[in-house]
Amino acid sequence: MNSNTPTFKLTVTAVGVMSDFAHITVYNGFLEDIARGYEQLDLTLPQGLYSITLKLDGNIIKEHVRLTEDTRYEIPTPPVYSSLVADRFESSHEYYTHNAQHYSLEPTVQTSTIEGGAIFLFFRYTDLNKRKELNTEQLSLGDGFSLLDANRQILYTLQGSNIREDTETGWMAFHAVLPVGTYYLHYSGYKFESDDGRANDLPAREIPLQVFKSSDSLQGLPDKYWQTQVFLTFGYGPIFPSMSVFIAPRKSGFINNDEGNYRIDGLRHKFHNGVYYLPEKVLLEFEQGQWISPMKGLLAAYVYFSSPETDNELLFRNIAQDLPALLGEDTPEVKALQVMAAQYYKDPIPELTLSQPCMFLAGVRSVIRASIKHPDIIAEDSLLEDITDKLYCDMVWTSYLPDPIPEVKEQMADTAPGSSLTASIFNVVERIIGGETTPEEIGEKLLQSQTVSTLLYYIEKLNDDLNVNDLASRLQIPPNVVRKTINHILAFSDSIKDVKRKPDQFNISNINKLKSIQ
Amino acid sequence: MSPKPLVSEAPLPPTTGPCEEVTNENLIKGLPVNEQDYAIIVGISHYTSLAQLNAPVTDACRLRNWLIKADGGNLHPQHVFFIPSAPGSNIPDQLAIDKALSDILQLAEAKPARRLYFYFSGHGFGANWEVNGMCLPIWSPSFYNAALSSKAYLDLLVEKDLFKEVYFFLDSCRDRKINTKPLHSMLGGPRPGGANTMAVVMYASEYENPAWEGMMNNNGNLQVHGYFSRALLEALNGGAVNNSGDITITSFLDYIREKTETYAKEKNHTQTVRSDIRNNSYGLDYVIHKTGRTPGTVLTIRFKTGGDISLDGPDLSNIKSGVVQAGESWLIPLGKGYHQITDKISKRSSFITIDGTLKTMIYEF
The missing domain is CATH 2.60.40.10 (Immunoglobulins)
Incomplete structure (x- = not known):
């Protein structure tokens, strides 16, 4: 190119749903990446050949451009599929959106709570054809699900009169008005055979859900109580990584054309893939103090504190300060975010204790990281401590392999009373071994624990510098959980030593190493 | 301070095994080679319980050979630790890889090091978006955690601060496996923690997605390659050069991303390369490799x-x-x-x- 080469404007714009999250790259004729960004690029370029790549949600669109005049190039965004039944998503259908809207305003169970927040669950297939293909028996989508209270007692099973559903089109709704606090969506698991004849096992899973209330002193909100909305898509079973969670004013319910919901879904999707991107429009809303959607604030804060960016430090300090009044100071969500913010700003870790998991996995992981130096941040023998070595890491939401729900355990205790030795053993390692009864069974189950087997692997391979904190860091669990696991192994070393086909890791040398770091 | 082994005293890297023998002609001619550069190249095609792969050892060989050639990476052959799998065997295990890494770290501590290439091709899974499990040959549902953590190994290499640059390539699937804890390196110990090392990290696919291999026509030769590895080798062999004949970070990443997507699309697959760069104080126009050739x-x-x-x-x-x-x-x-x-x-x-x-x-x- 020389100075006489004419230049022209090239404007490339993504248009359509989720255009904020469409990533555009422009290459010049020599295949050099000359510009990249989200949604729109405004460039002045010499005449020539160019190519444009738009990426969104796994789709890639490529176009060539011959630039000989000012050119405005619009690329429609590809169809987007989401659990959220919003108007402009390809996977939304009126038979879903209408019912989601309707039952978000009408509880499906009657509770004594009038002044409270709510949990609204909406499960569905991507469309009617998928339901016909994957669920020929028209089984209820609520099968295997229960809503538990903060003490893990069943409040509702998602069955019968507790839910509304249409097994023909394939959707299920649940809506309960509930006091502020922590709840757990429990799934007991499912075995099925897929098209290719393979046996599949969807393991049990539990997901903490929070019901929020804003501070009475906060002015200008449409409702101080919030509805936590969960949208989940089914394939052969629930596809948990597709789960979308929103927090809306309780009395407004679900609004299927709320522009903000698209942004939340886009943020979540990028966050899930480790892309810490915050669209300008989202940042602008925060700068203007718009707090219609706390989920957007939470998600944006988690995204920001996960990224190395430092462009909006003041803004996110303000957001972190605003959230306690909006969602409640003592909620796990707010506490975990305070820990994460402190790690991000390299401030001292706040003196607080969590006993329950927050909804965002990033928050739980921050707390686990903090526990290496501040063990008291996780309450001893709490549910949060218990789940730290059972976390699933396949979605942005916290979820874990749960203990059986109380009814199941009681039933087992009734039918299989053990010896006094077994009973005491059962109490000590209940969380690892579940419902096994004899020492041999317990020993074998212990060997199957991923945490135990991996810990023993490290014990065998590492010769120097064995310490609890190093093991905690390798296993990504709190030091207290490492100690307890070691104690469990040692407590059972006698019963384990005679177990047939035991792995080599259970040898005297390793047991002695364990004793040395106990 | 005890004397550290010099290059000539270092244990020999594992045998080349299935690779054709290559030499660095500069060594023969007495010309300079990149003595400050090192590589660990792991290719695992053979698994006890998982399906056999066709490409990893072949692709690992090609990268090894490029690294040794004078007009390629121009590395001393003893600095290239090639770790292939073999039929009917459970090797390599974690110890073999950690041993190679340990040898390199010792050499790098003895004499200033510039660059480390780390390449893994084989089965893999995404434990989460930033942790990939690199499956060892014994991986099975019973040995659920018998996989190396990409993040732990990368963190170790960066935090050791012994290299100016680390290039970390993973040609493996990133499909989700839940509740896994891929293994950290056994090379723990105190870490200087400077973390000034620039790391260019490339995953063959996005989190939750597979990375594919397929039969490809490579200048008339039909061979199975990983789409990503093929693009990587092409990029290094000149495909990624700019008009000055240089391969920069940008031109390198762009080329591999574009070509991997193209190869996948040709076979009706979707595969999007994921790249991350840590501690890049050099800028994206930093020259990785000079070819002196106009493409x-x-x-x-x-x-x-x-x-x-x-x-x-x-x-x-x-x-x-x-x-x-x-x-x-x-x-x-x-x-x-x-x-x-x-x-x-x-x-x-x-x-x-x-x-x-x-x-x-x-x-x-």
Whole structure:
């Protein structure tokens, strides 16, 4: 190119749903990446050949451009599929959106709570054809699900009169008005055979859900109580990584054309893939103090504190300060975010204790990281401590392999009373071994624990510098959980030593190493 | 301080096994080689319980050979630790990989090091978006955690601060496996924690997605390659050079991303490369490799129909034009870039991409 080469404007714009999250790259004729960004690029370029790549949600669109005049190039965004039944998503259908809207305003169970927040669950297939293909028996989508209270007692099973559903089109709704606090969506698991004849096992899973209330002193909100909305898509079973969670004013319910919901879904999707991107429009809303959607604030804060960016430090300090009044100071969500913010700003870790998991996995992981130096941040023998070595890491939401729900355990205790030795053993390692009864069974189950087997692997391979904190860091669990696991192994070393086909890791040398770091 | 082993005293890297022997001609001629560069190349095709793969050992060989060649990475052959799997065997295990890493770290502590290449090709899974499990041959549902943590190994290499640059390539699937804890390196110990090492990290696919291998025509040879690894080798062999003959970080990443996507698309797959760069104080135009060659190809254009044809280059300068008859051909040397061929009569137009790797190319219009 020389100075006489004419230049022209090239404007490339993504248009359509989720255009904020469409990533555009422009290459010049020599295949050099000359510009990249989200949604729109405004460039002045010499005449020539160019190519444009738009990426969104796994789709890639490529176009060539011959630039000989000012050119405005619009690329429609590809169809987007989401659990959220919003108007402009390809996977939304009126038979879903209408019912989601309707039952978000009408509880499906009657509770004594009038002044409270709510949990609204909406499960569905991507469309009617998928339901016909994957669920020929028209089984209820609520099968295997229960809503538990903060003490893990069943409040509702998602069955019968507790839910509304249409097994023909394939959707299920649940809506309960509930006091502020922590709840757990429990799934007991499912075995099925897929098209290719393979046996599949969807393991049990539990997901903490929070019901929020804003501070009475906060002015200008449409409702101080919030509805936590969960949208989940089914394939052969629930596809948990597709789960979308929103927090809306309780009395407004679900609004299927709320522009903000698209942004939340886009943020979540990028966050899930480790892309810490915050669209300008989202940042602008925060700068203007718009707090219609706390989920957007939470998600944006988690995204920001996960990224190395430092462009909006003041803004996110303000957001972190605003959230306690909006969602409640003592909620796990707010506490975990305070820990994460402190790690991000390299401030001292706040003196607080969590006993329950927050909804965002990033928050739980921050707390686990903090526990290496501040063990008291996780309450001893709490549910949060218990789940730290059972976390699933396949979605942005916290979820874990749960203990059986109380009814199941009681039933087992009734039918299989053990010896006094077994009973005491059962109490000590209940969380690892579940419902096994004899020492041999317990020993074998212990060997199957991923945490135990991996810990023993490290014990065998590492010769120097064995310490609890190093093991905690390798296993990504709190030091207290490492100690307890070691104690469990040692407590059972006698019963384990005679177990047939035991792995080599259970040898005297390793047991002695364990004793040395106990 | 106890003396550290010098290059000549270092244990020999594992045998080349299935790789063809290559030498660094600069060593033979007494010319300089990149003594400050090291590589660990792991290719695992053979698994006890998982399906056999065809590409990893082949691709690992190709990268190893490029690294050793004088006009490639120009590494001392003893600095390239090649760790392939073998049929009917459970090797390599974590110890084999950690041993190689340990040897390299010792060498790098003894003498300033510039660069480390870490390459893994084999089965893998995404434990989460930033942790990939690199499956060892014994991986099975019973040995659920018998996989190395990409993040833990990368963190170790960066935090050791012994290298100025680390290039970390993973050609493996990133499909989700839940509740896994891939293994950290056994090389723990105190870490200086400076973390000034620049790390260029490339995953063959996005989190939750598979990385594919397939039969490919490589200049007339049919071989199975990972799409990502093929693009990686092409990039290093000159495909990623800019018009100055340099491979920069940008041109390198762009080329691999683009070509991997293209190869996958040709086989009706989707595969998007994920890259991350840590601690880059050099800028994206930092030159990774100088080739001194201007990229280009000799293109044969065969005309299926007659017309009044015009061929324009990347900056719209006309390269050739004229009336042609059906069956006629043009033979034209073209530089790397986009070109546009147009029939002025029918107004038919098409873009031609010359990526700089192919020595000859035939295009039908």
